Amino acid sequence: MRWDPEQYLRFADHRGRPFHDLLARVAALAPDTVVDLGCGPGNLTVELADRWPQARVQGIDNSPQMIDKVRAGARSGVRFTRADLVEWAPDEPVDVLVSNATLQWVPGHLQLLDRLVSMLRSGGWLAFQVPGNFGEPSHTELAAVCAAPRRRQPLGDAPIATGTVHQPATYLARLAGLGLTVDAWETTYLHVLPGRDAVLEWMRGLRCDGCCRGCRARMRRSWRPSTASGYAVPSPGRSTVRCCRSEGSSRLPGSGGGD
């Protein structure tokens, strides 16, 4: 999968909203180690360092485009590593593990949660958010375009149609079964953005430069606000991007974890 960090960051405010809602439910006061799994362009990782200035903060991402962007704006006290989170292991037990809008791209991530929990220190926190948008017109149309013969080259072999997201209750059961105290919820965000093509611009955070002009025109038509597209018309010249997100913060028993 290929990302366009600049395009992705155009909507940083809206994309960061669920991250802030998630972090509001993490009560660690003074963690030593904080890791952001799938840190993307790193702007939210830096916010973790702002919240916990005494912590060693690390961002992990496997996208060369994202890590290049991160390193360009790197700041002291935050370490960024290019790695696949499925294989990555921390040097020391982690107090706070965060993952925002990433695990949906990781096949078998429900099982991976067991391994992530095993990385936590006693009393440690695991907080993540996954967008459940694979049935939305944004993703179904992109999947159809990807499958169309006119497409010139793979869209970074993105498994657009096949990402997996579970119900909040499934995450809750898995984590509770591992002994964590869990707070899970689901929120649908209606991001009202300028322009009639905001859904297309939002989706272009995933690089669509392999698409032919016809494909782009098709997506533009399908995603403009209208009753037919299913995207609400908030006001003239504006569009709505609809994102349903499962979120949860969970904590291992015990003292530690930045109490």
Ligand SMILES: C[S@@+](CC[C@H](N)C(=O)[O-])C[C@H]1O[C@@H](n2cnc3c(N)ncnc32)[C@H](O)[C@@H]1O
């Ligand atoms: C939608 S972006 C979210 C970025 C950031 N967390 C945010 O909220 O702005 C998803 C990120 O997950 C990364 N990612 C996806 N699968 C990954 C994996 N297996 N290992 C590491 N990073 C991964 C992508 O490269 C991308 O930067």
